[in-house]
Amino acid sequence: MMWANKKTFLFASTALALSMVAGAAHAGGFALREQSAYYQGTSFAGNGTSGETISSMFWNPATITAAGKGLTFESHSSFIAPQSDLNGVFTPQGTVNTLTGGFGRSTAPSGDIASNAWIPSTYTSYGLTDKWYFGLAINTPYGLATKPEQSWAGQYYSRSSEVFSVNVNPTVAYKVNDMVSVAAGLQVEYLQIRLKSAYPLAASLTSSVPSTEVKGGSLGFGATAGITIKPMEGTEIGVGFRSAVFHSLDGHFINPASVPAVGVSSSRTGIEANVILPEMVTISAKQRITDKFRVLGTVEWTNWSRLGTVHLSSTDGTTTNPTGLPDLAFNYEDGWFFAVGGEYDFNDQVTLRAGVAYELSPIDEDIRSTRLPDNDRLWLSAGATWKPSEHLAFDVGYSHLIPADTQINIGPGHQDYNANIGTYTADVESQVNIISASLRYKF
Template sequence: MTGGNRYLAATCLTALLFTSGEALAGAFALREQSAAFQGLSFAGYGTASNTISTIFWNPATVTAHDGLKAESVNSFILPNGDVDTNSVTVGGIPLGLIPGAATGEIGDVGVNAWLPGSYGTYQYNDQIYLGFAVNAPYGLSTKPNIISAGQIYARSSEVLSVNATPMVGVKLNEMFSFAIGLQAQYFQVRLKSASGISTTSSTVELRGEDNVGFGGTAGLLITPLQGTQIGIGYRSPIRHDLDGQLKVGASSQNINADLVLPEQVNVSIQQEVTPELRLMGTFEWTNWSRFGNFNVFNQSGIVLPQAALGFQYSDGYFLSFGAEYDFDEHVDGLTVRAGLGYEWSPISEKDRSIRLPDTNRVWVSAGASYEYNENLSFDLGYSHLFAESDDINIGPGHPAYNGVVIYQGDVEASVDIISAAFRYKF
């Protein structure tokens, strides 16, 4: 590599640090980190591919890329989540019988979002490979109507994360590779609700942020036979010490809360059927059950029960299958793909809320890649998520229940996702 190319490469890799802007999306955990695997419903995302975005799930795939490469991914998330109110009672009295009470519809809580991601890989020698990723692995933006029958439980919700992960991979031989990495993650949360049921109720806002929380990532890539790959990836839990404010109307006080975001394990397989056709699959487990109740403390270290963060999620699971085909005989450099997946949400009726009315969902995806020349390639992926209709029942036993207002409703949701990426080999 010439001195000029080294300088250009270093400049592009450095730029990756600054091109991932703030991202919010209509789900708490964000899977949309790859345009190529978006078109496969993320089947096989932990195995080696032309895209280097696989290092997000399995850093060992960094060993499949020679030279120096950079990739930029941009996903556009278009959610729809209609929440209909069935009944609301306050101390046993129907909301509609209380003078001045807000009885409006909650409406569509989904907010459109842009989710960027950036990647870089560098082959140091025949055995050592370096990688770097900047992503937003967690995000949430929901916004019900401000004046609504459910306002005491949610007016808006925002979660932001920015994660930088340097990693190193070792290629032991043609069969085994492994890698480890360090996660450095910024996390911010802003939750708003109404102070009461009246149409004139003020807004209660809980805002917290953590400078940086740390975790790890690790992966293994196995090639037992030519054309067969097995990838195993791990992303560790990350603890965030959130400092912020609790605002009620014009008054505010400093608060502190500790959150632990869950670890994830994924297993992927890729099987070459012919030189042009590949079949893929992925199973993913996320330990959301560690995401239970989190106390909020004031600056004197006293617990604020009215601000407690209650979730009580269950574990989350994801399963997908897909296939891709190279159309080199017809269009040189063109690959098409499709995938089908099913996601078991960690949220069920026992803890589903207006803030995050998540349900189980079916993924249907398609996409394509085009290799413009030996250096520049493009990916495009599309998914439609069919979310199952389900109920919201906030009452005794629900982690968000305030002891007074019982809310019952239902949610119907769907999501469209479009992802595009380009990558360059120096």
């Protein structure tokens, strides 16, 4: 019976770990959209078209052909200040109910689980000739962290969550003529996760429950491609593609320190799993209305539905190594993002911009977890550019995100539910403020 409980809990903890979620992520699922201070100001409308910034290469590498010959460098920083509070009820069942003597029900709030974060990105392009261009982008496409109060009501489903990534993306672009440019590139991505949960075999009413830890990392590869088309003067259409990135996570699961009351000793088990992060297609348009005013639009699709089933396996051959780990169902839906915006040249040095967007999350109440209380959201943004010289420019952008009403309902039928732990239901109160800034210089 004890062996079965250990296997069940390892499965539940690893399932949460390998979902690689961060409750404060802001591009649906656990991705980060904040890759450009320039387009932050338009809610990322027009982010796949060319313009004053080369940060659009994250979504469409063909846009760097607008930078011209010579070297261009940009450094972007986004400061994300999210707030997310889970107020709900945990009702123990199975092992937890037994170990707490039937008195383990809890309404302890999570506190603010979302952590503030700084998201950096850099972009470099070099125009070798009028036709050939080379680019390099360094980004953090996935990440952020959550950390509720230590002994909150949902502690058996999550405590802390940390996700870190770095993506290096060299690209080559070719300007076919004044109407068409094309590009392709390589993604080299490092991903690391670290997640903790309370250990149900050490449930207690009188002391803090110890934590399990799951940690893993991987180096994965993918590709990017894009095209820009200018069918007439003042009109541009851009289509960008970021491929799926294949990761083979290698890591470990650690049980807490010895718990004599239930006869459980600490252990370390190697785990591995193959995970494919989703591809993304961005379609953008820009239309000049007057010499000073332009309207922008973007539709983006992310193939989150490929995160359906992940097979877990153990890498240890010791007697403490659990066997027969089942497959994990994520059942994400595809993510969609729709944005419209505009920019106005106030004078030769200052450009003003604004935008609104609506994002359809790949996660709904049927699968929403305590680690990722994600939902549909409204984006409201504004920004500006100051260009003191021909070679130097500064961008600022601000966004306020308003999520839809959000609930968590972990019970029978939910993919995170564990009958040895119990049920958890909650209302989620959240909002997000983002401030971005960048420096652009052309040598």
